[in-house]
Amino acid sequence: MKTVAGAFLLAVLIAPVQAQTLPGGFVFLRDIDPTIIQDIRYASSNNFTGRPLAGYGGAECVVKREVGLRLKAVQQELAQKNLSLKMYDCYRPARAVADMVAWSRNGKETAAERRYNPAFAKADLFRLGYIATHSLHSTGAAVDLTLVDLTADNSGKFDPAKDYADCTAPAAARAPEGSVDMGTGYDCSDVKGHTATDRITPAQRRWRTMLVAAMARQGFVNYAKEWWHFSLPGAGGPAYDFPITRAR
Structure with missing residues (x-):
């Protein structure tokens, strides 16, 4: 009995440490x-800064x-087609947005950074609307995502030491995404990254159309x-700045 009681007491003491309470109605998506x-x-x-x-x-x-x-509802629909959502970014702390601003103004432009914005300088990203100084991501109402074909080989891994082509290049030449070919890599600040661009193939257009339609059926814009x-x-509200930690 003492052993059982001791185990119960230990569980009670540990539980509050393991549990995490997020503010403002936020949740971990994996839950x-x-x-x-x-x-x-x-x-x-x-990512385009080359660091967390x-x-x-x-x-x-x-x-x-x-x-x-x-x-979750979008995922359930996609599962019927052997597809899955893949999340690139969700809630973004306000301090991360400020970090992006500082990065854009540091006066440096490396080859790795240029892969994400091959057509213009990173200092112009905010002016051209590719990065916002006040992001909807910080409200918890915006997400960045793509589609994964669960029947395909998605084993390619990003190698930070490799010299990849820029984000507008064919999928085989640019950094591996482990997802369907949408015509550009994620965070590609280029006209080719515009959803309705005419600079992509019919197959890439079909993937984009499928993603937009599936998300729209659940109210996403x-x-x-x-x-x-x-x-x-x-679904948003005020911007938050709490740090992101592991779910458990």
Whole structure:
């Protein structure tokens, strides 16, 4: 009996440490639907800054609960076609947005950074509408995502030491995405990344159309300059700055 009581007491003491309470109606997406693939780029070096952004202490998709439930509904529809959503970014702490601003103004432009914006300088990203100084991501109502064909070989891994072609190049030459070919890589600040561009192939157009349609059926609205960016009107609110940590 003492052993059982001791184990129970230990569980009670440990539980509050393991449980995490998120503010403002936020949830970890994996608690809503663990089948949705996550590749949170700003928690790694695989993004346009080449390093993790401030506030990304864990590679976790955090969203408002309503957003999570609707993403689950999208995932259930896609599963019937052997497809899955893949999350690139979800809630973005305000400090990460400030980090992006500082990065854009540091006066440096490396070859790795140019892969994401081959046509113009990174200092112009905000003026041209590719990055916002006040992001909907910080409200929990916006997400960046793509589609994964679950029947395909998605084993390609990003190698930070490799000299990849820029984000507008054919899929075989640019950094591996582990997803369907949408015509550009994620975070490609280029006209080719605009959702309705005519500079992509018919097959790439069909993938984009499928993604936009599936998201629209759950109320999500696409941002015209980024095929990967969607927001849920009315689900946001104030911008938050709490850091992202691991779900458990």
